[in-house]
Amino acid sequence: MKGLKGLVIAGALAALAVFAWFGSGWWGGGMVEEETSFVVPSGATLTSVANKLEEEELIASADSFLLRAKILGSGDPVKAGEFLIPEGASPASMLDTFQHGDVINRFVTIPEGTPSIIVYEKLMAEPLLTGEIPVPVEGSVLPDTYSFERGEERTAVLARMQAAMRNYLAEAWPKRKPDIAVDNIEDAVTLASIVEKETGVARERRMVAGLYSNRVKTGMLLQADPTIIYPITKGKPLGRRIRQSEIAAINGYNTYTRVGLPTGPITNPGREAIAAVLNPEKTSALFMVADGTGGHKFADTLAEHNANVEEWYNLRRERGEM
Template sequence: MLLALGAGFYALQLWGGAGPAKVNVSVLVPEGASLSRAANELEKAGAIRSARQFVLFARVLGGGEGIKAGEYRIPARLSQADVLKLLQGGRTLQRMVTIPEGTPSIIVYEALMKAPQLQGEIQVPVEGTVLPDSYAYNRGDTRQSVLDRMQKAMVTYLAKAWEKRKPGIAVNTPLEALTLASIVEKETSKSEERRTVAAVYSNRLKQNMMLQADPTIIYPITKGKPLGRRILQSELRAVNQYNTYTMTGLPAGPIANPGRASIDAVLDPAQSSALYFVADGTGGHAFADTLEQHNANVQKWYALRRAKGEM
């Protein structure tokens, strides 16, 4: 009896005691893999000492629940009992791809193509169709499946936001809202300014004024990537479907993928009569209702730049 008790205690120690892995390891359990196949992969990775022993203990002490396929991160020294619980619970390793607000679609494409352990090809998504956020994925997922989730998230959010839009706004369709939101996104990184920037452009649209948004000049040149230099006079005068210095109204479509806050700002702009804004030297902007006020703000901005040796 004492021998039996001792053997049982030893077995429980083997099953519930610290595992052999000295560092975290990753293990891939293929789709449809048996417990024995999973145990072999765990042994190869150093997460357990013996595949045969693991299978025996799992069948006797593991409760009979099946394991789930996927990639698992096994913490250092994790016991065999907890390794089995991890596989039975399907708590797979989650990888993330992050799309910041205002990212153009060409960079979304590049981010997905560079994301490790994704499979397959994709096309550059239509501008404005991706909702910026962080998206989890598993090893072996397709790039298209992740992109589909990004685009579905935008469709869902835009539909809900459009239903809550304030009356009298300057945009008439969800696409127009996305287009204007993409400009707002590119014009300010300050959250407290978004609704005021949206108000400026909304006021200009209602008065049939040119929007004169610099990012719309850059978009046809770089597809939204940074220009890396000053805008040329020839580019300022270029006539195309995006340059809002040579056309009234909105450009042909979004110039980036706007985030939730910029979409909300366009659908509920600030109560403001401002028609102009210029950088104020703090990372924000000075707003003006009249051209005279705006010109004074521009001179202040020039004076700041001259003081810094930038002009």
């Protein structure tokens, strides 16, 4: 009897030792020597993740990982994305991270007034994104900061940028003031793109919007320099002074030779520029010229404007710019 009891105890101890060994290989410290990022590809299975962990030498054996995961781990699916694995992470904590942890997000920022060709180049230059995209339609992207995951398709990131613009316009358009200069969302974006390019001073946006709204309503030429540049560079900086031949060019954008708005936006305007067009300053101003501080001087009459222009020229002469 005593012999049988001893065998039972020995068997129990052996089983306990096996379980301890089995468990230590799951919950004990792992092979990760330093904090490491690990990418779970889209559509990955637990088996493919285990094989990838072994290939990257983050675990000793994919088979051992899978066996322990099936017995001791959660049955939840793994998520696609990039994850951060801390130094010494156990296999158990790795699996929990892939199933329930936070995916590492990266960010791309599109400043207000960024033309679509630059949006395209910025997304195509991001090495952590994948796939091809076309140059987006001008005015379809809402400038903002957007998160993305390593390996995400560029088309998905661009789609979020364009959805953000649609959503913002759907929210802002019903709040427009009565009797504004445009009667549809598309024209509002086009006018906002001019406001965005004409001033970088936040406090001026509504005033500039009011001035151009007055010109649209009275049928005056808008005479916005950025509309000359757009068909030449697609919104990129010109890098030189505008030529007389370019001022006289007849096309769908040049508001020196075309009455009314351009045929479409000349950049991607931000929220504030759009809001300014939908709620412009009540003003009788029809003219503006730079004031030398980054802002503008506004005038109701051509005589006032000419005096402001002369003052601007005098300032430039003092600075040695003319």
